[in-house]
Amino acid sequence: MSKYIRAKITENTPVNKGHNLLVLSSDNIQQHPLPGQFYMIGTDFSYDPLLKRPFSIFRETSSAEGGELQFLYRIKGKGTERMKEMKKGDTVNLFGPLGNGYPMPGKNFTPVLIAGGIGIASLFPLAEKLSGNIHFFYGARTSGELLMLNELKGLVKKELIISADDGSEGRKGTVVDALNVFLTSNPQLLTSNFLLYACGPSPMLEAVSKFAAEKGIKGYISMEENMACGVGACLGCAVKTKKGYKRVCKEGPVFEIGEIVW
Amino acid sequence: MNLTVNIGKLKLKNPVMTASGTFGYGEEYSEFVDLNKLGAVVVKGLSLLPREGNPPPRIVETPAGMLNAIGLQNIGIENFIREKLSFLRQFDTSVIVNFFGDSIDEYAKAAERLSAVDGIHGLEMNISCPNKEADWRIFGTDPKGTFEVVSAVRKVTDLTLIVKLSPNVTDIALMAKVAEDAGADAVSLINTITGMAIDIKTKRPRLGNITGGLSGPAIKPIAVRMVYETFRAVKIPVIGMGGIMNSSDAIEFLLAGATAVAVGTANFINPSATNDIIKGIESFMAENNITDLNELTGGIKSPQIEMEASGAE
Ligand SMILES: Cc1cc2nc3c(=O)[nH]c(=O)nc-3n(C[C@H](O)[C@H](O)[C@H](O)COP(=O)(O)OP(=O)(O)OC[C@H]3O[C@@H](n4cnc5c(N)ncnc54)[C@H](O)[C@@H]3O)c2cc1C
Ligand SMILES: Cc1cc2nc3c(=O)[nH]c(=O)nc-3n(C[C@H](O)[C@H](O)[C@H](O)COP(=O)(O)O)c2cc1C
Ligand code: FES
Numbered sequence: 001m002s003k004y005i006r007a008k009i010t011e012n013t014p015v016n017k018g019h020n021l022l023v024l025s026s027d028n029i030q031q032h033p034l035p036g037q038f039y040m041i042g043t044d045f046s047y048d049p050l051l052k053r054p055f056s057i058f059r060e061t062s063s064a065e066g067g068e069l070q071f072l073y074r075i076k077g078k079g080t081e082r083m084k085e086m087k088k089g090d091t092v093n094l095f096g097p098l099g100n101g102y103p104m105p106g107k108n109f110t111p112v113l114i115a116g117g118i119g120i121a122s123l124f125p126l127a128e129k130l131s132g133n134i135h136f137f138y139g140a141r142t143s144g145e146l147l148m149l150n151e152l153k154g155l156v157k158k159e160l161i162i163s164a165d166d167g168s169e170g171r172k173g174t175v176v177d178a179l180n181v182f183l184t185s186n187p188q189l190l191t192s193n194f195l196l197y198a199c200g201p202s203p204m205l206e207a208v209s210k211f212a213a214e215k216g217i218k219g220y221i222s223m224e225e226n227m228a229c230g231v232g233a234c235l236g237c238a239v240k241t242k243k244g245y246k247r248v249c250k251e252g253p254v255f256e257i258g259e260i261v262w
Numbered sequence: 263m264n265l266t267v268n269i270g271k272l273k274l275k276n277p278v279m280t281a282s283g284t285f286g287y288g289e290e291y292s293e294f295v296d297l298n299k300l301g302a303v304v305v306k307g308l309s310l311l312p313r314e315g316n317p318p319p320r321i322v323e324t325p326a327g328m329l330n331a332i333g334l335q336n337i338g339i340e341n342f343i344r345e346k347l348s349f350l351r352q353f354d355t356s357v358i359v360n361f362f363g364d365s366i367d368e369y370a371k372a373a374e375r376l377s378a379v380d381g382i383h384g385l386e387m388n389i390s391c392p393n394k395e396a397d398w399r400i401f402g403t404d405p406k407g408t409f410e411v412v413s414a415v416r417k418v419t420d421l422t423l424i425v426k427l428s429p430n431v432t433d434i435a436l437m438a439k440v441a442e443d444a445g446a447d448a449v450s451l452i453n454t455i456t457g458m459a460i461d462i463k464t465k466r467p468r469l470g471n472i473t474g475g476l477s478g479p480a481i482k483p484i485a486v487r488m489v490y491e492t493f494r495a496v497k498i499p500v501i502g503m504g505g506i507m508n509s510s511d512a513i514e515f516l517l518a519g520a521t522a523v524a525v526g527t528a529n530f531i532n533p534s535a536t537n538d539i540i541k542g543i544e545s546f547m548a549e550n551n552i553t554d555l556n557e558l559t560g561g562i563k564s565p566q567i568e569m570e571a572s573g574a575e
Contacts, residue, residue: 004294004534042531047326047479047507051530095294095533226319228328228530231294233286235306235332236321245315245335250290 039096116200270422270447281526327480493519509542
């Protein structure tokens with residue numbers, strides 16, 4: 001039984017320009033989230049912002065006081081601006097975990113993770129769960145938007161390729177460009193059981209999907225859409241799939257890569 | 263303490279229902295809410311055939327409210343009966359099915375079909391839909407259209423029939439009266455108010471459908487006023503909704519004249535909102551020595567209203 005809970009902020013600190021790490025603790029956290037699942041979080045009881053905002057679970061830890069949930073968020077608009085102002089000891093309201101999460105790869109697969117921008121928040125716990133036995137492509141518009149680089153360097157056991165659209169860090173160009181270059185020089189990888197996991201802004205996911213279709217690559221993408229309820233009730237978060245509209249919060253946020261109609 | 267209220271043939275254990283379209287088919291919230299405690303569960307609006315709905319984005323937040331343009335997406339009546347109803351039958355609560363059609367004939371067929379199955383206790387007809395028989399007309403905004411479509415449905419069902427009114431009209435009390443004359447057992451109001459929002463950076467509408475329905479606290483004063491006007495115009499019970507976030511809001515609607523209330527957008531913000539509101543109403547009654555909830559209905563006090571009332575007699 002999921003519950004609507006109040007949790008205390010134990011940390012809400014900048015990790016980079018425009019991005020914060022939010023750590024919440026509550027003795028009421030009942031279910032362990034899976035990588036790719038998310039929570040709906042609300043900062044206060046005012047009616048503006050009104051709706052809760054969806055955030056992927058970044059990490060789950062435990063402390064003396066009970067469970068701890070960590071979120072990595074980008075300060076974007078009204079809701080996250082408000083969230084940024086919250087202090088240690090303040091409380092937030094939330095419910096979750098919600099959505100399906102990333103399916104685990106079969107034994108013979110080579111997981112390749114592709115994160116764009118804040119998409120790192122949902123793919124990082126997957127990388128941890130797979131003990132770093134992955135290739136990881138991580139890109140952002142500019143170096144200032146790349147998060148958790150040291151943690152990734154310590155974690156990823158295969159290739160870790162960083163890119164920035166403006167060339168300020170790693171390779172210049174998009175993550176999809178970086179993936180393309182990598183596969184051109186490692187064509188043997190494509191013949192094995194190559195399995196993509198992608199999370200990032202919509203244009204990136206569209207590019208990844210097109211690329212995957214061209215190369216016949218299988219995998220999963222985590223989608224974003226405005227949400228109201230987060231539990232499948234309002235039909236507000238629909239995305240078009242080959243089998244009609246599906247709910248990002250319920251059938252998703254993770255979809256098979258060829259399923260979405262762009 | 264008595265919290266039961268009567269709506270047509272239905273006796274609800276308390277006045278708190280869910281608003282159609284905000285509570286799915288009940289199961290979506292069953293992890294958060296004890297459905298047995300609810301006065302009634304009103305499900306997402308159904309049509310004879312499944313509907314795909316509108317392109318995204320379908321929702322956008324606005325100050326103290328939200329706009330939605332879901333486009334009446336639903337699984338269709340037959341799928342509902344086959345896949346969803348057995349879940350709802352497990353609970354000791356009234357199940358009210360919200361439905362709509364594109365024509366009078368579709369409304370009647372839908373009502374007839376829904377009346378023939380076990381486990382549906384009441385019908386709520388959403389008349390805020392375009393009317394295929396006359397393109398320019400929305401059933402819910404044209405008194406003649408409202409009368410025709412409600413009469414047609416009344417003929418084919420013995421279930422409690424609630425007519426859900428659109429607020430996008432000049433005189434809601436008139437629409438309620440028309441529904442009553444056509445045989446409605448109750449009216450529910452308000453549905454969402456048509457609105458829109460534009461992204462000033464991209465200059466694009468923020469909804470895929472351009473316009474959508476506004477709900478949430480932003481619409482509450484309008485809804486309270488409309489319930490108040492409707493209560494004074496009809497004899498049938500009024501079910502009030504629009505921005506109810508807590509028990510104080512719910513009681514405000516009762517005082518304005520509602521016999522029962524429905525909770526919509528609040529479910530999104532607090533998935534246990536309905537249960538919390540029931541508890542809050544109970545505490546309010548206890549604190550104020552109210553033994554029967556029905557005492558609250560229409561209990562608004564104002565010398566002006568009392569004068570008008572005595573003058574009218
Ligand atoms: C499943 C899922 C997981 C997410 N995980 C994270 C995460 O871990 N870290 C993170 O920083 N962000 C995440 N996001 C995006 C995050 O929800 C938005 O950035 C946030 O809602 C913006 O709110 P705002 O009020 O600051 O921005 P505003 O632009 O003012 O928001 C206005 C409205 O648009 C919605 N909205 C705006 N941007 C998005 C978006 N990209 N996706 C969905 N809705 C949006 C808001 O929820 C709100 O209803 C996730 C989104 C989804 C759907
Ligand atoms: C996402 C959403 C979907 C809705 N779908 C329906 C529907 O299918 N049929 C209907 O009669 N009303 C529908 N409504 C209207 C609500 O039932 C209710 O009348 C309105 O939202 C006002 O109440 P609120 O402010 O408490 O949400 C919907 C509202 C929302 C927000
Ligand atoms: S957010 Fe309501 S159905 Fe997904």
